[in-house]
Structure formats: C-alpha cells, structure tokens
Amino acid sequence: MPLDSSFNQLKQPSPYAIALLNALTSEQDFKRYPRGSRFVFVQGGEHQCLFFRTGVVSIENIENSLLLGIASAPVSLGFTSALSDKLLIRALEECEAATIPLDDVMETIERKHLWEIMAKHMIIVTNKLFIQNEMATAPTAYDLLCYQLQALSQEPESIRSQMAALPVYS
Template identity: 40%
Template structure:
C-alpha cells in the first residue's frame, strides 16, 4: 500500500493489517499501551502527532489513487471551484486554461467535455469565460 523506510512506527491506529517487506528487515512489536506509555514518559506527543500526520497523508494520497476520478469528474470539480471564484478572476482567465492549470488533462479532452456541457445547456460560456452553471450532472 505504501513504501516506508526504516526506522518507522507502523500500525498504531490499525487493527487489522499485514506487512510485506521487499528486503530483509528487523521487525519488532510491542503492545499499543506500552507505546503510549513510552511516548508519555518521554514527552513525545508532538513528535508522535507529526508522525501520524505523515502516515495519514500517505494513506490519503493512496486512497486518491485507488479512487481516481474520471476526466469528467476532474473537470466538474474545477468548474464548481471556478464559479465560486471572484468574478474578476473568472473574467481574467478562460475556463479551459483555469481547468488545465489545475489538472493534468489534454486541451482536447477539456474542450470536448466543456463543449458537451455547453451544448447540453448545463453551463454558459461566453468568449471562453464561464458565466453560469445551470446544473452539472454527476456522471458524463
């Protein structure tokens, strides 16, 4: 699931997991309560919290890879973000450029989705600028 380097602490907030190693490793286990006791005795709660933040971020990024959004979902999200931007920003950048600056999609892909949404009456684009979102379907 994630690639880790030694030394590390793993599994403190996980109740059912397994470990696969790519190289020879020394692995030790201690009860969770003992870990917490040692953290408390040494005043390491801030260090522990930072470690957990790193681990949580890795899990978040991994879950994003597993549930990778479709091109349409990426465009849809960016359209919603753009319509909520100040009007001055919306008027200063084309909707296509705004989207492509934030997601890794080809211009052709973005333009096709925007064209279909405009043709379907879901969005209003004038001179390349997003003017209105009437309704964005969940699926394309």
C-alpha cells in the first residue's frame, strides 16, 4: 500500500463517527476544555468513554508520554477497556468533550440498537490501528522516524508547532 494512501486513511474520519457520537451523547452535556487538558479512561476504578465534539487531541502512553497518535473531532474513545488505563488523552487545542461510564455507553448502544453502526465504526477504527501498528513496527529506526515525521507533516501548523522531538514531562 502506498504510504500517502495510508496517511490519507488515518486522517479520514470514520463515516459513522458523527452519527455514533450524536446517538451516544444526545442526553449528555459537553463541556469546553482548554488546550493542555488531560483526560484518562479510568476514574475511581470505573472505565470511561470520551467523546470529543470539537478539537484535536493526542493519544499518549501514560507511563512514558510517548505520542501514539493525533485525532481530530469527532472522536469517540474508550470502547476497549483492556488498554485504556495505559492511555492519556491531551487536548492539543480547545475542545468540547463529554465523559460517560463505559457501562452506560453499552446500555445506550443496546437500548438504541446501535450495534450495527458501532460494528461498522469499529471496523474503520481497527483498520486505522492496523496501519498505525505497521508504521510503529517499521523494520528500522530510520523507517519509523520517517513515518512519524510524515504523519506529523500531515497535521496543521498549529498542531505541528506543539510537538517536541523529545518528550516534555510536566
């Protein structure tokens, strides 16, 4: 697969994202959060789903601040609780977000019969994760760095200017 095609697929939002976000958050209040706000998936031992209606967020490894990806709204995160406690979401610009317990989200999916749209959305997300994994497991450090720089070059200047070559721990 040509590299440009892979990057284009990563940047394309799921065609189901808006409908899914609207259906799952229709009864929720969104709050505005400033750039730099941090979000986690586990609060008080309970897994959470994060929904971003506006803004751009980074997905990072909570243990070492390694940037795993950048996502632009609409974004729905947290459906897979297995690794969620290892991830940190950071707002790269002001965003509107809602946090909903995973159990409540699953109940809403059941009540509103959203399994089909959820499955279609997860197929798109899984494909993106596969592409990211291919890039993250490049055969050489040089290839990996090239992928990361090319991915960063696809982001707007406002996002690129916030990225450091070395992690900045705060």
